[in-house]
Amino acid sequence: MIANTLMIQGTTSDAGKSTLVTALCRWLVRQGYSVAPFKPQNMALNSAVTAEGGEIGRAQAVQAQACNLPPHIDMNPVLLKPNSDKGAQVIIHGKAIANMDARIYHDYKQTAMAAVLESHQRLSQQYAVVMVEGAGSPAEINLRDRDIANMGFAEAVDCPVILVADIDRGGVFAHLVGTLDLLSASEQQRVKGFVINRFRGDISLLQPGVTWLEQRTGKPVLAVLPYLHGLHLEAEDAINSQQAEKSAHVLNVIVPVLPRISNHTDLDPLRLHPQVNLQFICPDSPIPAADLIILPGSKHVSADLSWLETQGWPAAIERHLRYGGKLLGICGGFQMLGHHIADPHGVESTPGSMKQGLGLLEMHTTLHAEKQLRQNQGQLLLNNAPISGYEIHAGITEGPALLRPLLQLSHGPDGAISDDQQIIGTYLHGLFEHTESCDALLQWAGLNQVTSPNYHALREADIERLADMIDQHMDTTTLLNILKVDNG
Structure with a gap:
């Protein structure tokens, strides 16, 4: 398998892929590695502009910050911006090329994959680690053909995968086992472990389920990550209505x-x-x-x-x-x-x-x-x-x-x-x-007597919280072994 690329895939949308990639990017930077984020295909209406005048997903701009890098078009070579229920604007290497409905884009995926592989190759040559974020779930049967966002990409570049699921949604073991069972034999071998995200409660009560999962699948649970109250990361697409505590006059x-x-x-x-x-x-x-x-x-x-x-x-x-x-x-x-x-x-x-x-x-x-x-x-x-x-x-x-x-x-x-x-x-x-x-x-x-907080400092502090979480709750030795980089 390719030595410096690791892909995070999720059992569902909003399982925590963006957050985990951000956390791992900053943690690896702390360890002294040069790291770049990468998402082959993103579908989102929240975007960012790079210094060279290209457009990428907002989540990849945040992940770039976690790597102490400016955003670059290679970090998200394919961006889809929905403009109807059946179609989207297709953006390749930062530039809009056309509006396509789902069927036309399906036929275009082979061309899009070439752009994806081109960007990944450039990043893998420049950085010690490329942290890749999947999209949605790899087990969407109707989307498997010509997939460029999940296992299709992982198979093309021969990289290991970690599968993350959100326990706060419920059914976490069914999500993980069901997703794994729907993958092909080679894709199952590619999955090197699981991460259970957003856990709150007594970890000892979860342990029997973790033990069962590891015995059932033969794969380790690399982390049970806690629910971080008050965490703010810019959303990939969904609107976040969580608010900070308010003063008396607003x-x-x-x-x-x-x-x-x-x-x-x-x-x-x-x-x-x-x-x-x-x-x-x-x-x-x-x-x-x-x-x-x-x-x-x-x-x-x-x-x-x-x-x-x-x-x-x-x-x-x-x-x-x-x-x-x-x-x-x-x-x-x-x-x-x-x-x-x-x-x-x-x-x-x-x-x-x-x-x-x-x-x-x-x-x-x-x-x-x-x-x-x-x-x-x-x-x-x-x-x-x-x-x-x-x-x-x-x-x-x-x-x-x-x-x-x-x-x-x-x-x-x-x-x-x-x-x-x-x-x-x-x-x-x-x-x-x-x-x-x-x-x-x-x-x-x-508003009189305004005292605005330093937004950039708030965002940076939450990225640091994520890296602390990796330090405290993840098997980082196994993580580095999966990446095949020196774990010191």
């Missing part, structure tokens, strides 16, 4: 959960802010009063605008503004604030279509196939606070509203501020990640 912020909501990790700093009560408003739920409404990013702006209309959001926003509330649009949410969104090339809808916007800012957007992908930095013009972030958008916005920009960035002005300063919008993601800009935006929204 700013109430609401966000509609759009059907194609994207890059909602923009809002994590607010969710963890002790002075902010952030609520994600799900479909068919009452729209409560708030100090600030945020319209987030969207992978299908026109469709999500139509959804907002059916849910009563335009009237709620009008009422909110009438009573002095503030409104922020980010990326797709910014485009929604204008008069219309034109799609002459059929980027999201039928070619030549046009969707009426909320009409709150004097501007309009035209969608183009070529995305704007870049990291950026500059100043927030509300108070000249420094700001940095990234852009991912397929539209060009024009109009008088842009004459009063929200940001001055390295490439030029960005966004808009309404004449009465109740409404602001921008294409920049990551607005709240830096203390100074977060303070300024929350003050604009009506």
Whole structure:
């Protein structure tokens, strides 16, 4: 088997693959190894922009941080961004190449696999260890043909696999044994051990099950990892509603959960802010009063605008503004604030279509196939606070509203501020990640005496917690033997 590659696969989605890869990356870095994260194929609407202007899954950007590396397109060579129930935008080596439905993409997988193997080869030549994250479950029978995300990749590069399951979901032994039984003989041999994730309780009560599992399968349980309360890692896709403990006086912020909501990790700093009560408003739920409404990013702006209309959001926003509330649009949410969104090339809808916007800012957007992908930095013009972030958008916005920009960035002005300063919008993601800009935006929204936590320090501290967990709860000697690296 290949010496420097280890793949983490899960019995289900959200079993803990991303978290375990992040933990192992930082633990191995602590031991002095050069490590790179890798996910052959990711399906997610939360993405990140690399320094070279490529787009990868957000989870791989966090894993890169765990390795003390900048994100790179080779860390996630294939990214699928769903734009309907049956199709997705396909991104190869950081660039969108086409929209494909599931059947067309299935035929395209052989080409996608070539990109995957090319990226893996480059990483394996540069780093002592490549930590690979699978996608979903390797036992999805209908997805086994031409698989590039799980065992198809592991077999192609001949790497060992560790299988992780979430005990908090229940049925952990059935998940592990059932998944193993559904694999081929060669794939079963490739699985070198199990990890049981998110355990809480008396470990002695679990031990009979662990012993049975090892005897039943002939494979070791390498770790029973504890449930870490308050752990924050940016989500690969699912919305995390867990909040930090709040102070007595908070700013109430609401966000509609759009059907194609994207890059909602923009809002994590607010969710963890002790002075902010952030609520994600799900479909068919009452729209409560708030100090600030945020319209987030969207992978299908026109469709999500139509959804907002059916849910009563335009009237709620009008009422909110009438009573002095503030409104922020980010990326797709910014485009929604204008008069219309034109799609002459059929980027999201039928070619030549046009969707009426909320009409709150004097501007309009035209969608183009070529995305704007870049990291950026500059100043927030509300108070000249420094700001940095990234852009991912397929539209060009024009109009008088842009004459009063929200940001001055390295490439030029960005966004808009309404004449009465109740409404602001921008294409920049990551607005709240830096203390100074977060303070300024929350003050604009009506919060006095803001003290924003250092979001980057919080994220770094939780990555360190994960590495501590590996130290305390994993058989690291066997882990290094599986990797075939010197265990000192």
